[in-house]
Amino acid sequence: MKIGIQTWGSEGDINPFIALAAELVKAGHDVKLAITSADRRDFSPFAQKYGFKIHSVDFIAESEEKLNEIGKRMIESPDHLKQLKFIFSEMFQPGVNKMYKISGELCAENDLVIGHFIHHPLQAAAEKSGTPHITVALNHGALPTRYAPPVPLPDLGKTINSIIWKISLRILNKIILPFINSLRENEGLTPAKSYREVWESPLCNLIAVSPVLCEPKPDWGSNHHVCGFFKLKDDSLKWVWPEGLDSFLGHIMEPVYMTLGSMTGTANNSLLINETTRLLYDAAKIANVRAIIQSRWEHVTDIPEDKNIFRVNSSPYSRVFPKCAAIVHHGGAGTTQMALMSGKPSLIIGHIQDQFLFGAELVRLGVSPFVLNRNTVTPKKIGRGLREILLHPAMTQKAFSAGKIMREEDGTATAVRIIDSLKILK
Structure with missing residues (x-):
């Protein structure tokens, strides 16, 4: 046909x-x-x-x-x-x-x-x-x-x-x-x-x-x-494995993956890119976690190098998320489902309506503590959400169970x- x-x-x-x-x-x-x-x-x-x-x-x-x-x-x-x-x-x-x-x-x-x-x-x-x-x-x-x-x-x-x-x-x-x-x-x-x-x-x-x-x-x-x-079964065409990521993921303490996806800002909007990246960086420091932060790093200024922060412009979610402790993201349909399929709890920073919908569904499932709003979010709020996830193993256990079901779909x-x-x- x-x-x-x-x-x-x-x-x-x-x-x-x-x-x-x-x-x-x-x-x-x-x-x-x-x-x-x-x-x-x-x-x-x-x-x-x-x-x-x-x-x-x-x-x-x-x-x-x-x-x-x-x-x-x-x-x-x-x-x-x-x-x-x-x-x-x-x-x-x-x-x-x-x-x-x-x-x-x-x-x-x-x-x-x-x-x-x-x-x-x-x-x-x-x-x-x-x-x-x-x-x-x-x-x-x-x-x-x-x-x-x-x-x-x-x-x-x-x-x-x-x-x-x-x-x-x-x-x-x-x-x-x-x-x-x-x-x-x-x-x-x-x-x-x-x-x-x-x-x-x-x-x-x-x-x-x-x-x-x-x-x-x-x-x-x-x-x-x-x-x-709806996920490509082979995403090797889309992603390039960042150098050094394997060793960062191999640490005994699993990192948190942090990304706002398309909401990070495009190449011509360095102000938004820097604001978004600083928000995630400061939240990681407040929560005292190792983190992989996805951003357009070539446009980022005034954020110091840190051994506990790994910088990526992109990464293969299907291979990286399963090795992380939690995922902080914007709540897009693809990222939300990839995080849950990987068996990991999420903290969503919603920007538009469908992202708040997916955030509400994750809270319903018990794999996210609450949903944050981009207009009112602060590093402290993100840090509080991460601490709640990391201090309550039940969220990770529920995410693991949900992910097992999704991987069979x-x-x-x-x-x-x-x-x-x-x-x-x-």
């Missing part, structure tokens, strides 16, 4: 689709992946290695400087709803026309299209052309259920949860629908009444999250499938089985 895939966002929004594309090719499908990226990196080596075609649609923002400015404004907003509107208006909407053009081409060329759940241009093109369309959700935060409230609200029972979700849906629709329906109306399509009509394919919505973190809810429809983490293989079972005929 010929399959077109389209995604948008940071590396965390792209890597799962690379993993899915690779697994589809392995199953005998002809795959083309279209990417709109914030990271401005070349993903073609993955296509060459795994045998799918790749097309770079565009970059988010016209320059890294502009992207830095946009990212800073988004993170500084304490209101998650304003953040959501900002993401659509400043980051997604400017590229809609280019994305929609490629969406149309993917629909014309393929028997099936698969898209990032917020990628409404692909859904519109599929609806207009009659091409079967599947969505992939990288988190479950926008799926209403009476069995849980929207994060971060407390669970007050099924009745109250249902009422809260109805109110939340009205608010979300007010924010999201104008962007979705602008394109739909231009293309002669009936305006959507809810974002759910677009974000959740009635044919199939694949949820790329482990069932350990995302418990399937009884009131979700049969079109929703919690598959598991295969999210992309499960997704491909579901896709093949649909018997798609265009």
Whole structure:
């Protein structure tokens, strides 16, 4: 079967689709992946290695400087709803026309299209052309259920949860629908009444999250499938093993791994990079732990060399995390699942809504003490969280048990089985 895939966002929004594309090719499908990226990196080596075609649609923002400015404004907003509107208006909407053009081409060329759940241009093109369309959700935060409230609200029972979700849906629709329906109306399509009509394919919505973190809810429809983490089985292409890391990891006292991932700052934002790196460095010193700190170290100034701090720009998470005592991170879907799969407790410093969702899930599982907010976090708060993790072995034991379950899952293989079972005929 010929399959077109389209995604948008940071590396965390792209890597799962690379993993899915690779697994589809392995199953005998002809795959083309279209990417709109914030990271401005070349993903073609993955296509060459795994045998799918790749097309770079565009970059988010016209320059890294502009992207830095946009990212800073988004993170500084304490209101998650304003953040959501900002993401659509400043980051997604400017590229809609280019994305929609490629969406149309993917629909014309393929028997099936698969898209990032917020990628409404692909859904519109599929609806207009009659091409079967599947969505992939990288988190479950926008799926209403009476069995849980929207994060971060407390669970007050099924009745109250249902009422809260109805109110939340009205608010979300007010924010999201104008962007979705602008394109739909231009293309002669009936305006959507809810974002759910677009974000959740009635044919199939694949949820790329482990069932350990995302418990399937009884009131979700049969079109929703919690598959598991979409992870490349071989990440050797992506990572280069840093020199000296083996000996640092071999110490009797396991280090803490500290990273804020894409939230660290891009190369042109040395102020944010230094601020973020200093935050993590000071927290490690306060907690009195050995630490591996991931940053853009070539842009960092005024942080002294320290024998208990190992500096990396990147590292192979699947090989490094299992050798660490705990992981401090931003709560991205990929990093969260990689940490838990490695059997390690986490301390999350959330920046945007889905990161707080994953933080709440980790707290629910008993593998994280609490969730910190980037706007109010201090080295002392991080230090307190680390001490709580390291002084309570139960968190590590629970993380170990959860990791063992996750390592037996295969999210992309499960997704491909579901896709093949649909018997798609265009």
